[in-house]
Amino acid sequence: MPFGLTSAPAIFMDYMNIIFRPYLDSFVIVFIDDILIYSRSPGEHEKHLRTVLQVLKDKEFYAKLFKCSFWLKEVHFLGHVISEHGVAVDPSKVEAVLKWERHNSVTEIRSL
Secondary structure, eight states: OBTBGGGHHHHHHHHHHHHTGGGBTTTEEEETTEEEEOOSSHHHHHHHHHHHHHHHHHTTOOOOGGGOOOSOSEEEETTEEEETTEEEEOHHHHHHHHTOOOOOSHHHHHHO
16 A cells, blocks of 8 residues: 555545445445445345456455445434335434433533
8 A cells, every 4th residue: 555554445435436436326326345235126136246246256356255244124224214115214313312321511522
């Protein structure tokens, strides 16, 4: 890496956005090394999945099968829950905010 490993995630994400550009916001979302594929029907999803896997193969990227999840009805992704019902905030994130203790001084609020 030109500037050491500190720029590696940004460069990798940029490259992933380049190789998936034709499909971004159509049926693919990429965040660093996470690829989310979404579709309206199982048949369409199969086509999208094959397309994404072919792009990875063509660019010589390899996914570890144990890190992959296929055909999910609900996905937790970047603090959201995505399902056939739409996109919602992850309840565990809301719960963490609700459990914050109340701050009583200006110094405590600034440290937050």
